[in-house]
Amino acid sequence: MTAPESSDTFSISELGKEFGITARAMRFYEDKGLLCPARNGQRRIYSRADRTRLKLVMRGRRLGWPLDEIRAVIDMYDTSEGELKQLEYTCEKISERRERLLQQQRDIESSLRDMQEIEQRCRNRIEQMNIKPNTPASSKPEPARDE
Amino acid sequence: MTAPESSDTFSISELGKEFGITARAMRFYEDKGLLCPARNGQRRIYSRADRTRLKLVMRGRRLGWPLDEIRAVIDMYDTSEGELKQLEYTCEKISERRERLLQQQRDIESSLRDMQEIEQRCRNRIEQMNIKPNTPASSKPEPARDE
DNA sequence: ATTCACGTTTACGTAAACGTCAATCAGCGC
DNA sequence: GCGCTGATTGACGTTTACGTAAACGTGAAT
Numbered sequence: 204m205t206a207p208e209s210s211d212t213f214s215i216s217e218l219g220k221e222f223g224i225t226a227r228a229m230r231f232y233e234d235k236g237l238l239c240p241a242r243n244g245q246r247r248i249y250s251r252a253d254r255t256r257l258k259l260v261m262r263g264r265r266l267g268w269p270l271d272e273i274r275a276v277i278d279m280y281d282t283s284e285g286e287l288k289q290l291e292y293t294c295e296k297i298s299e300r301r302e303r304l305l306q307q308q309r310d311i312e313s314s315l316r317d318m319q320e321i322e323q324r325c326r327n328r329i330e331q332m333n334i335k336p337n338t339p340a341s342s343k344p345e346p347a348r349d350e
Numbered sequence: 351m352t353a354p355e356s357s358d359t360f361s362i363s364e365l366g367k368e369f370g371i372t373a374r375a376m377r378f379y380e381d382k383g384l385l386c387p388a389r390n391g392q393r394r395i396y397s398r399a400d401r402t403r404l405k406l407v408m409r410g411r412r413l414g415w416p417l418d419e420i421r422a423v424i425d426m427y428d429t430s431e432g433e434l435k436q437l438e439y440t441c442e443k444i445s446e447r448r449e450r451l452l453q454q455q456r457d458i459e460s461s462l463r464d465m466q467e468i469e470q471r472c473r474n475r476i477e478q479m480n481i482k483p484n485t486p487a488s489s490k491p492e493p494a495r496d497e
Numbered sequence: 498a499t500t501c502a503c504g505t506t507t508a509c510g511t512a513a514a515c516g517t518c519a520a521t522c523a524g525c526g527c
Numbered sequence: 528g529c530g531c532t533g534a535t536t537g538a539c540g541t542t543t544a545c546g547t548a549a550a551c552g553t554g555a556a557t
Contacts, residue, residue, distance in 0.1 A: 216503070226504080231545060245505050245552075262457045267414015269543070279468050287479055290472050297469045304458050304465070310409045311451050311458070318451070321426050322444045325437050332434055363533070373534080378515060392522075392535055416513070498557100505552070516541070522534080 213249040215240075221254075222261050232260060235270050237277065266307065276300065360396040362387075368401075369408050379407060382417050384424065413454065423447065 210217075215226045232238050233247075237260050240247040249257075256277060263273035275296065282293050357364075362373045379385050380394075384407050387394040396404075403424060410420035422443065429440050 214503080225546080227547085228545065230505090235544090247504085262460065265414075265457050266454060266461070267412075271543095280464075284475070287476065290476050290479075294469060294472050294476075297465050297472070301462065301465050304462055307413060307454070308458050310412050311455050313409065314413070315448065315451055317427075318444050318448050322441060325441050325444070328431070329434065329437050329441075332437075361533080362535095372516080374517085375515065377535090382514090394534085418513095500557080501555090503553085505550100507549085507551105508547100509549105510547075511545090513543085514541100516539105518539085519537090521536085524533095525531085527529090 211251060213254060215247050215249070218249050218254060218257060222257060224261075229257070232257070232270070235274060237270060237274050358398060360401060362394050362396070365396050365401060365404060369404060371408075376404070379404075379417070382421060384417060384421050 213221075215229055219226050219229055229238065229247075233240070238249075238253055238256055240249045240253050242248060259277055259280075260270075260273055263276065268276075279293055279296065282289060285293075360368075362376055366373050366376055376385065380387070385396075385400055385403055387396045387400050389395060406424055406427075407417075407420055410423065415423075426440050426443065429436060432440075
């Protein structure tokens with residue numbers, strides 16, 4: 204009877220390593236109410252559910268959300284119970300969040316198009332330099348598209 | 351000969367109003383090298399090009415980028431000129447940025463799916479309360495999907 | 498018994514992105 | 528001339544999201 208294979212619980216450094224964050228960050232998230240792992244004495248014991256919550260936190264962070272917004276969103280996962288008022292309020296917040304997500308989606312698509320355009324200009328220029336070195340640049344840097 | 355209709359230049363408060371930010375923020379962006387408007391004496395005069403740059407800044411902010419990354423990206427728009435080394439370096443940075451954009455895109459799609467699921471649960475619950483009030487909740491809050 | 502790898506709390510430090518004054522100036526409307 | 532509006536430059540304050548160091552606990556290995 205040794206350690207279970209792909210464990211059901213994790214230490215703070217295990218999860219930290221998996222998600223590329225420090226123990227300090229995880230304790231900070233706990234302070235802010237984003238996580239609340241079980242304890243064995245002093246030591247934190249993270250369950251699979253905790254790991255999932257942390258995954259949601261990291262997703263929010265990659266999207267640039269502040270921690271308290273992330274907390275609000277995570278809380279929504281659990282607040283499908285509750286009073287009518289509460290449920291309606293949650294629906295409202297979901298709408299707002301969806302709006303912002305769709306805005307971000309549009310921003311990303313614009314950015315991707317811009318990246319493609321810039322890359323194209325760069326590659327053209329590089330090719331030109333390979334064919335006839337020492338040619339002064341000819342591509343007019345078109346002002347960025349206006350979206 | 352009166353004021354030109356849809357102006358070619360803007361004051362700091364005009365642009366601020368248009369984008370929903372304060373003059374302080376715009377001066378801060380200038381400090382950080384994101385903007386460099388012309389001057390009439392002391393006063394800042396923003397051109398259409400400045401307005402476009404500011405638009406790019408705001409887009410970056412909505413995507414949660416730090417200001418110096420935004421600056422790096424904006425600079426890329428202008429650095430399609432330059433030395434070979436520089437051009438290749440720009441291409442590299444574009445790749446990295448594209449990777450992160452695609453990651454954000456995936457994160458957004460996951461989030462949108464989650465929002466939809468939560469909203470569905472909420473609406474179901476609300477409907478149930480309308481049909482037979484005072485029924486204790488029956489929906490098991492499935493743990494969040496693991497993407 | 499001691500070392501060592503991890504983990505804990507407490508506390509202070511810090512970088513980023515502004516907010517919030519205060520003092521000052523410049524044009525204009527009367 | 529005088530007041531009002533809008534702009535400018537400091538300078539200091541604030542919030543967020545951690546980093547960093549200090550001082551201590553703890554179980555396993557030597």
